[in-house]
Amino acid sequence: MDLEQFAVILSIGLFNGLIVALVAIGYTLVYGIIELINFAHGDVFMLGTLLTYFGLVAILPGFGVEASLISALALIPFIMVITAVINASIERVAYRPLRNAPRLAPLISAIGMSFILQNVGIILLGPSPKAVPSVLPNDPLIVMPGGRTLISLNEVVVGAVTIPLLLALAYFVTSTRQGKAMRATAQDREAAGLMGINVNRTISQTFLIGGALAGAAGFVVALFLGQAWWFFGFPFGLLAFTSAVLGGIGNITGAALGGIVLGLVKSISDFYIEARWTNVIVFSILIIVLVFRPTGLLGAKQAEGA
Amino acid sequence: MLELHDVHAYYGNIHALKGVSLTVDEGEVVTLIGSNGAGKSTTLKTISGLLRPRLGEVRFEDGVLNAVPPHQIVSLGISQSPEGRRVFPRMTVAENLEMGAFQRTADATLQEDFKRVYRLFPRLEERRSQRAGTLSGGEQQMLAIGRALMAKPRLLLLDEPSMGLAPVLVELIFDIIRTINQQGTTILLVEQNALMALGVAGRGYILQTGQIVLADSADRLRQNDDVRKAYLGG
Numbered sequence: 001m002d003l004e005q006f007a008v009i010l011s012i013g014l015f016n017g018l019i020v021a022l023v024a025i026g027y028t029l030v031y032g033i034i035e036l037i038n039f040a041h042g043d044v045f046m047l048g049t050l051l052t053y054f055g056l057v058a059i060l061p062g063f064g065v066e067a068s069l070i071s072a073l074a075l076i077p078f079i080m081v082i083t084a085v086i087n088a089s090i091e092r093v094a095y096r097p098l099r100n101a102p103r104l105a106p107l108i109s110a111i112g113m114s115f116i117l118q119n120v121g122i123i124l125l126g127p128s129p130k131a132v133p134s135v136l137p138n139d140p141l142i143v144m145p146g147g148r149t150l151i152s153l154n155e156v157v158v159g160a161v162t163i164p165l166l167l168a169l170a171y172f173v174t175s176t177r178q179g180k181a182m183r184a185t186a187q188d189r190e191a192a193g194l195m196g197i198n199v200n201r202t203i204s205q206t207f208l209i210g211g212a213l214a215g216a217a218g219f220v221v222a223l224f225l226g227q228a229w230w231f232f233g234f235p236f237g238l239l240a241f242t243s244a245v246l247g248g249i250g251n252i253t254g255a256a257l258g259g260i261v262l263g264l265v266k267s268i269s270d271f272y273i274e275a276r277w278t279n280v281i282v283f284s285i286l287i288i289v290l291v292f293r294p295t296g297l298l299g300a301k302q303a304e305g306a
Numbered sequence: 307m308l309e310l311h312d313v314h315a316y317y318g319n320i321h322a323l324k325g326v327s328l329t330v331d332e333g334e335v336v337t338l339i340g341s342n343g344a345g346k347s348t349t350l351k352t353i354s355g356l357l358r359p360r361l362g363e364v365r366f367e368d369g370v371l372n373a374v375p376p377h378q379i380v381s382l383g384i385s386q387s388p389e390g391r392r393v394f395p396r397m398t399v400a401e402n403l404e405m406g407a408f409q410r411t412a413d414a415t416l417q418e419d420f421k422r423v424y425r426l427f428p429r430l431e432e433r434r435s436q437r438a439g440t441l442s443g444g445e446q447q448m449l450a451i452g453r454a455l456m457a458k459p460r461l462l463l464l465d466e467p468s469m470g471l472a473p474v475l476v477e478l479i480f481d482i483i484r485t486i487n488q489q490g491t492t493i494l495l496v497e498q499n500a501l502m503a504l505g506v507a508g509r510g511y512i513l514q515t516g517q518i519v520l521a522d523s524a525d526r527l528r529q530n531d532d533v534r535k536a537y538l539g540g
């Protein structure tokens with residue numbers, strides 16, 4: 001076995017995993033607070049890739065700015081705000097009215113929202129993937145003795161976007177007033193109301209955060225893969241949802257770790273098996289976890305943010 | 307201070323409160339007694355805004371609460387320690403107390419209130435970094451009451467604070483209820499332990515299948531034959 005090659009694959013998997021973690025947290029946060037699997041979440045992530053594409057090919061040139069790494073990075077806050085607002089609006093129109101309905105109703109509503117967003121993607125991007133201008137420097141940063149690149153600059157950009165967001169989220173959830181309100185609402189919504197916590201606002205805020213993280217992940221993927229595609233929500237959503245289940249759905253730390261594990265699984269499968277089998281493998285993991293350990297490896301809702 | 311006027315509340319089609327009227331005046335301890343399913347918790351939920359009266363009115367100090375959301379009711383000065391404690395199991399004792407004070411972060415007296423709760427319940431101070439879900443039942447009850455106090459309520463609603471506690475602890479909880487009242491908080495106390503409840507309360511209401519069937523001073527309720535038979539074990 002070629003060890004250097006294996007090291008490269010692990011490194012790719014790790015950076016992929018950081019991106020998956022951002023999306024997985026969105027599934028887990030929402031499930032934690034309203035016990036709904038937000039099927040539209042992967043598509044909100046897809047909108048992040050879409051917005052990145054239009055930001056680079058239309059918005060920046062429209063302002064006379066050349067698409068570069070720096071100008072692309074300046075798009076992140078805007079993309080995050082837009083996907084945050086979209087995600088919170090989805091909750092407002094599609095889930096909140098059904099909050100006291102049987103559980104199947106919001107689930108179907110979520111699948112409907114997913115279709116709607118995918119169609120928005122098709123209308124705006126067309127049916128096939130669009131090439132995103134390449135602004136990421138691909139220079140090698142750490143080269144191994146055998147000559148292979150272990151870490152390149154574009155991966156550093158991935159880390160520089162994802163890691164601070166993950167840390168900021170951990171800080172928010174464990175140490176801020178609103179973050180604690182979010183955990184309290186997830187643990188007992190009615191009691192949270194009795195504490196003076198505005199439950200509806202807290203739920204909206206949870207969708208805002210999940211949407212913002214998905215938008216950032218979409219940005220990173222669009223640059224890293226150099227593509228924006230209406231269909232991205234499915235493979236990434238599947239990876240991320242599986243990560244959330246693996247880590248114990250509702251458990252934030254679990255979702256982040258699950259994301260990294262699934263990122264590694266994906267890169268190993270892509271390389272040693274074949275990319276077209278990766279979704280099958282991910283689905284198999286999902287089913288195996290659901291059958292044999294439905295609370296996930298860390299146990300559901302065990303350590304929210306802790 | 308608090309007035310319920312002909313309040314009707316429903317769970318779907320279940321008519322849980324069928325015209326409940328009661329008042330609580332400033333400084334009082336009033337108890338609401340009734341057997342299982344009588345509608346005691348439902349009455350408190352309706353006051354806290356978790357349930358909306360379909361008919362009738364809930365008034366608190368000249369304002370009508372019927373359509374006010376729960377979190378605003380807390381900031382108006384009503385907090386509740388709900389039935390079954392309902393502490394946040396995966397948050398620490400201190401975080402639970404902090405959540406109790408959620409409406410009043412800007413308040414400089416917050417630290418004072420932590421101290422006040424820890425004085426009432428020294429056990430909570432020892433356990434402040436422990437997750438609430440790992441506390442004993444009695445400790446969780448103390449936490450639920452302490453947490454409701456952190457809102458600095460003028461009216462405190464207590465739903466069965468003695469449920470499932472050993473007799474010594476029941477005594478302790480009722481002593482603390484008396485102390486809280488003496489420190490100036492008005493209390494509406496729901497209890498199945500009618501004997502203890504009528505011991506701290508000045509007045510009481512007897513609730514039966516969603517209706518108030520008797521209202522009197524605690525002393526007279528204790529003497530009442532029907533009450534003795536139904537709620538005081540003879």
Ligand SMILES: Nc1ncnc2c1ncn2[C@@H]1O[C@H](COP(=O)(O)OP(=O)(O)OP(=O)(O)O)[C@@H](O)[C@H]1O
Binds near residue numbers: 343346
């Ligand atoms: N969430 C609910 N959904 C449907 N019915 C309910 C609900 N909660 C309570 N009820 C019904 O409303 C009635 C009053 O219930 P409530 O909880 O107020 O009784 P309670 O007096 O507090 O009883 P306990 O002493 O057992 O706590 C009961 O018949 C109960 O079955």
Ligand SMILES: [Mg+2]
Binds near residue numbers: 389465
């Ligand atoms: Mg009750």
